[in-house]
Amino acid sequence: MTYVIDPPLMSVVPVHGGGLFPVRRIFCIGKNYADHVQEMGGDAKSDPPVFFTKPADAVVESGACIPYPMATDNLHFEGELVVALQRGGRALATREQAGALIFGTAAGCDLTRRDHQAAAKKAGGPWDTAKGFDHSAPMGEIGRTQDFLPDSFDDAHLLTTVNGETLQDAPLSTMIWSVPEIIIELSKLFELCPGDLIFTGTPAGVGALNEGDRVAIKIGGLPECRFSIGGS
Ligand code: MN
Numbered sequence: 001m002t003y004v005i006d007p008p009l010m011s012v013v014p015v016h017g018g019g020l021f022p023v024r025r026i027f028c029i030g031k032n033y034a035d036h037v038q039e040m041g042g043d044a045k046s047d048p049p050v051f052f053t054k055p056a057d058a059v060v061e062s063g064a065c066i067p068y069p070m071a072t073d074n075l076h077f078e079g080e081l082v083v084a085l086q087r088g089g090r091a092l093a094t095r096e097q098a099g100a101l102i103f104g105t106a107a108g109c110d111l112t113r114r115d116h117q118a119a120a121k122k123a124g125g126p127w128d129t130a131k132g133f134d135h136s137a138p139m140g141e142i143g144r145t146q147d148f149l150p151d152s153f154d155d156a157h158l159l160t161t162v163n164g165e166t167l168q169d170a171p172l173s174t175m176i177w178s179v180p181e182i183i184i185e186l187s188k189l190f191e192l193c194p195g196d197l198i199f200t201g202t203p204a205g206v207g208a209l210n211e212g213d214r215v216a217i218k219i220g221g222l223p224e225c226r227f228s229i230g231g232s
Contacts, residue, residue: 011056013084013197015104016141016223021084024195026054026137027186028080028110030127032176032201039204049177049201051186052127054110058137059197062225066135068211068232072113075209075229078202079160079168079217082108083179084142085198090191098183101192105148107158107217107225108139110199114208137199140217140225148222156220158203163214170203172219 012020029051031037034044060066069075086103110131117130160168177185182200186192209215209229217225 014141016143023056026197028199029201033203035204054132060135060138062140065228065230067230074115076112076114078110081200082106083198085196088193092184092187095180098180104142104144106142107219111136138227141223143222159218161216168205
């Protein structure tokens, strides 16, 4: 049998030092830094982390100019550590099992239509249009774990600058669920697979982006995630 339309191209993310990482799915965690939960009007003690997804073709290579999305007046940046999985697994129990799934990590941005998210929270509706829109997941090159060990991230800071001004600066150690804990929790809900990406949440300091803004996200020694916002 042949395809009745052209099959879509596989989404890929470049790997530092060479190669392409094929993207199967994009999982994201929200409310994973207490100071960000607070700035959004919540309380991390009573508001546990939540999972949501983006389509695989939302990834955008670092250096791109991203068009200002349709249907929003309030596009926000959320600088995040991204974890790339090389192996699958389900119902994982230990940090060692979770760690064995990791291919590498990257700096990324969970672009958000904040107006849609606020409306969805108010209505108790889904977050898809707030989070899963076109070009909503810009990412830097993935650093392999042997070059950029996850353990070394305990002391690493996530830095987001917009037009050169630092707006997010937080140690990754302030995550509520650590990277292995996120993988364990996700594996209780989904059978994880090679090619899955996980956006691990954003710290405080998120804000609006406008046409012409230049964003850079830096995490430790990982390749930077850079992009700019173009016209709609
Ligand atoms: Mn986020």
